[in-house]
Amino acid sequence: MMRGENMDSNADFHIQDEAERLLKEIELVMKNVENSELYAGMRLDLKRNETIQKYFFRLLGSHSHVQVVIYGLGSLEYSFHSQFQLAVVLLLKRDFPNWIGNIEIYDPGMSPADIIVFKELGLEVLTIDENCKRRAQIPTIFYMPNLYYYLIGNLLGANWSSSCLNQIFLLTNSFRDTLTNLPQCCRIVETRLRLERILDFTTEIGIKTSDNQMYHNLFSGFAWHFFDVDPNIDIDKPGCYWLDIQRYLEEEFEEDMQSDMNSKQFAEILGNHRGPRRLRCNTVPPPPGWIKLNIYGIGKKGDRPGRYGGISKMKLECI
Numbered sequence: 001m002m003r004g005e006n007m008d009s010n011a012d013f014h015i016q017d018e019a020e021r022l023l024k025e026i027e028l029v030m031k032n033v034e035n036s037e038l039y040a041g042m043r044l045d046l047k048r049n050e051t052i053q054k055y056f057f058r059l060l061g062s063h064s065h066v067q068v069v070i071y072g073l074g075s076l077e078y079s080f081h082s083q084f085q086l087a088v089v090l091l092l093k094r095d096f097p098n099w100i101g102n103i104e105i106y107d108p109g110m111s112p113a114d115i116i117v118f119k120e121l122g123l124e125v126l127t128i129d130e131n132c133k134r135r136a137q138i139p140t141i142f143y144m145p146n147l148y149y150y151l152i153g154n155l156l157g158a159n160w161s162s163s164c165l166n167q168i169f170l171l172t173n174s175f176r177d178t179l180t181n182l183p184q185c186c187r188i189v190e191t192r193l194r195l196e197r198i199l200d201f202t203t204e205i206g207i208k209t210s211d212n213q214m215y216h217n218l219f220s221g222f223a224w225h226f227f228d229v230d231p232n233i234d235i236d237k238p239g240c241y242w243l244d245i246q247r248y249l250e251e252e253f254e255e256d257m258q259s260d261m262n263s264k265q266f267a268e269i270l271g272n273h274r275g276p277r278r279l280r281c282n283t284v285p286p287p288p289g290w291i292k293l294n295i296y297g298i299g300k301k302g303d304r305p306g307r308y309g310g311i312s313k314m315k316l317e318c319i
Contacts, residue, residue, distance in 0.1 A: 015112045015113050015116070016113075016116065018077060018113040019113040019116035019117050019120070022076050022077060022083075022113060022114075022117045023117055023120060023121075025076075025083060026076070026083055026086070026087065026090075026117065026121070029080075029083045029084055029087045030087045030090060030091060032084075032087075033084060033087040033088060033091060034087075034091055036210060036212065036215055037208070037209075037210035037211075037212070037215075038088075038207070038208070038209050038210055038212075038215045038219055039088065039091060041207065041208045042088070042092070042207055043091075043092075043095060045205070045207075045224075046092075046096060049205065051203065051205060052205060052224060052226075055169065055203065055226040055228075056099065058166075059139045059166075059167060059169065059226075060099060060139055061139070061167075063138060063139050064101075065099055065100060065101030065102075065139075066099055066100060066101060066139045066140065066141055067101050067102060067103075067104070067138055067139065067140045067141070068089060068093070068100060068101070068102070068103040068104070068140070068141045068143060069103075069104050069105075069134060069140055069141070069142050069143070070086075070089065070103065070104070070105040070106070070107075070123075070143045070144075070145075071106060071107070071130075071132050071142065071143070071144050071151065071155075072107060072132075072144050072145060072146040072147070072148060072151065073085055073086060073105065073107050073145060073146065074107055074109055074146055075107070075109045075110060075111050075114050076111075076113075076114050076117055077111045077113050077114055078109070078111070081218055082145075084214075084215075084218055085145040085146075085218065089103060089143055090121065100141075102124060103122070103123045103124065104123070104124045104125075104126055105118055105123050105124070105125060105126065106125070106126035106128075106129065106130065108129060110125070131151070131154055132144075132151040132152075132154040132155045132158075133154050133155070133157070133158040134155070134158060135158045135159060135164060136159055136164050136167055136168045138167070139167050139168070140167065140168045141168075141169055141170075141171060142155060142168060142169075142170045142171070142172070143170075143171045143172070144170065144171070144172040144173075145172070145218075145222075147172055147173045147178065149178070149182060149183075149185075149188040149191045150188045150190070150191055152172070152178070152191050152194075152195070153188060153190035153191030153192075153194055153195075154190075155170075156191075156194040156195075156198060157190060157194060160194070160235070161235075162229035162230065162231045162233070162235070163231070165198075165201070165227040165229050166227055166228065166229055168227065169224060169225055169226045169227070170224075170225040171222065171223075171224055171225075172222070172223070172225070173221050173222060173223070174204060174206065174221045174222070174223045175195055175198070175199060175202060175204060175223075175225060176199065176204060177221050178195065179192070179195045179196065179199070182195075197235060198227070198235070201227055201228055201229045201235065202225055202226070202227055203225070203226045203227075203228065204223045204224070204225055205223055205224045205226075206221075206222070206223045207219060207222040207223055207224070209222075
């Protein structure tokens with residue numbers, strides 16, 4: 001009992017000690033970022049870029065400040081990259097206190113020491129994973145330094161109306177570059193479709209990095225994204241969006257079914273997806289050396305009818 005209590009107390013001590021070390025590291029990193037070409041350019045753009053200022057003033061409206069929500073930062077304890085990416089927001093908060101309000105943060109990789117540090121720095125730590133589905137109720141900056149494609153789709157989907165899109169802006173990887181490099185994957189169909197539709201309503205302003213390789217790797221392709229959606233324009237007519245997803249999935253199924261894949265290979269690639277009925281009814285050749293038996297039976301036991309059906313595969317062995 002005493003040993004367990006000592007172990008718990010010792011663990012708490014190490015977590016607090018690590019948090020204090022992290023706070024000192026963050027202080028040094030902020031000085032590094034403050035003197036970088038990257039941050040000097042961001043600060044200058046926010047002060048002098050007419051397009052950015054126009055959107056900021058429109059976004060604020062009658063509000064005094066803009067809320068900041070950080071998704072996908074990672075762990076300060078286990079990543080220097082996360083420390084540099086956080087330093088950018090902390091410096092913006094310090095240098096533009098007249099329009100940046102409270103900052104909320106969530107990442108599933110946050111450690112206990114990270115949480116202590118975030119709170120010490122004045123950030124509000126979210127305890128529930130919103131999966132990037134926060135629906136903006138007030139002017140909000142979403143800062144997503146480490147891009148996960150499907151999370152962009154989640155965020156856009158949660159705010160898919162002119163009233164929401166016009167009061168948010170994103171600091172993350174370029175939408176145009178993202179769409180160009182987006183892999184073919186069922187999981188991110190929503191992201192692809194929403195990016196394709198929103199680009200016509202998006203003003204994207206790139207952030208210049210420096211020749212410093214570390215800053216280039218961390219922030220290459222970063223951009224501000226502002227939305228300007230006319231309330232009279234229906235960006236997503238009811239009942240049409242799911243048809244786009246269905247069409248995409250059907251095309252993917254058809255492409256694979258027209259290939260030379262056998263049933264085993266087909267199951268390995270698309271086994272978790274239930275294809276449209278008209279495609280599920282198509283035949284797929286069994287693996288070499290196997291035959292497929294379609295079995296159907298009907299019988300009766302007492303007053304209750306009995307039925308049996310199924311598909312069986314049998315491997316032929318050479319004797």
